[in-house]
Amino acid sequence: MPDIQEIQIHDPAARAALAVEDLPDAVGEKMVLNMGPSHPATHGVLRIVLELDGEIITKADPDIGYLHRGDEKIAENMTYTQFIPYTDRLDYLAPLANNVAYALAVEKLLGIDRDLPPRCQYIRVMCAELARISAHLLGLGAFAMDMGAVTVFLLTFTDREKIYNLAEAISGARFTTSYTRIGGVMRDLPPGWLDQCRKFCDEFIPSLNEIETLLTRNRIWVDRIRNLAVISKEDAIDFGLSGPNLRGSGIEWDLRKNQPYLCYKDLEFDIPTGSVGDCYDRYLVRMEEMRQSARILQQCIQKIPGGADNKTKEPVNVPDGKVVLPPKQNVMTKMEELIHQFILVTQGMNCPPGEIYFGHENPKGELGFYIDSRGGGTPYRMKIRAPSFVNLSIIPKIFPGCLISDTVAVLGSLDFVMGECDR
């Protein structure tokens, strides 16, 4: 039989008096709260050590590196072409855009980035814009879901599924596409792909309008994120933000406009910017960017040289056997092409010594590759400038003063991905 314990039950007045007695110890005492690395709102494995005064954050210290795989070290130990699949896994929500960025960086080193065939440029632009829509849709869906609007997540995933189908049709993979090659793309567009893409664009805008009716003027949504975590223009530049986070603070800087690459010069699109720099502005910028991406896609479908079936046999690769693998038919029958094939596969393309940096306007911001080449088929050093890494570094600046329940909103509006941040 258990022992009988005496329990003292105070009346309400006595309890209140006791609580007041305990109060002075709690006042001014800060609590340290560990958020993540496996927290649903940190979208991956971000850990933030928060220091709280009551419900208000007084200090935030992000702890990253849980997904560090040593991509830069790996890149030093393989040929340029072999690294393409690793770029899929940087920003794994927009693998097509990463492929394009990496291929352009190596082509800049080779000096062939201006000689890409027009059809290849259009295909790459379409890939990058599809990836942008896909990444923004996920960012938006996850952002809204963290705020309690689960429906938005379901709607955005319906559209993302169509983009996955398009990616599967061109590359054979839905997620890890590895579609580009140095000097071109893996293969030309399959028959009917442009029609499928046009259909997607036509369906996407009404679908985005529907999402917009759920959020943009929704009282709960607006009250929750407006004037939250305001990033001033000066801070945005000082902390090196890029992409929608930089434009959300009102700075009109987009690498597609300011340092045009591929065929962006021939396409019409606008760069949306925010006015306040709060979470709501960043949300609005992303919404508008998706519309602009759809606009670019529609122009590409109209303008692409060769059209849907490529009846005129427009090339999609640079005509340089020392960069792009020759067709299998020729490898089997011609001596020179056999040698090219052998050298390319075993040693990689012969890159000149030198150093280049190429920044690409990725969905999350500026994805840059700094390549230090000492000649040969392997980089001596490759630094990846990951936009999420830089964008997250502003957390210690903007978190203090926010409520603890605001953290999920701020993280959602920064829209980062840890695969890229940790590399």
Place this chain on the structure above:
Amino acid sequence: MTSLEFAQKLKARFGDLISEPAEFRGEITVKVSEAEQIVEICEFAKKELDFNYLVDISSVDNYGEDPRWTVIYHLRGLAHGGELRLKTEVSEEKSELPTVTKVWQTANWHEREIYDMMGVRFRGHPDLRRILMWEGYPYFPLRKDFPLAGKPSELPGVAFTKPAPMAGGPFVTVAGGNDAIAREPRVRIPETDAVELNARVEARGDNKETRGRAFGPGPIEPKK
């Protein structure tokens, strides 16, 4: 103003400290001969030449050469769109240079990453800790003498201080223990399925009288 003109302005101001601008693929690179002066040069580039945006800081390990480290700063001016790359070298014995966090705050994490990956220290950095690897990791993995396969090191002891709450149970993996198939109590092998099922039905006493019960098979009655 082009990037080359910016580089020449920098050269005009600092003289021998700055090398002749080198161009490759349309990018301008200047070498800074004395790493200690990097803050002054960066401040001048930011204030006078309006390079308000620091894109990136990279580092290169020139293993077997002297000086061993190269630190590379990518500068950009958002107003004029010009870009400039500054390079400076640091010897292995010193492995230290001043921080530029006071010029651009974004340098904070870039410098922490270089410290973490290469082991180059930045003097005056407000918070020079490891960033991608964990605190207490003994190596610098991006150095050329660090093997690709890695080196064994002790993981921090905070991850698994106690056995997992359901360790030893069917759903918790134990290092070196049985695999999931072997541990799974309900595993069935297809050939013996029918035999086993019959045996189980028999053991349970699940016969015609008990089968019709509303709430499951009911208590197992001992065989008479």
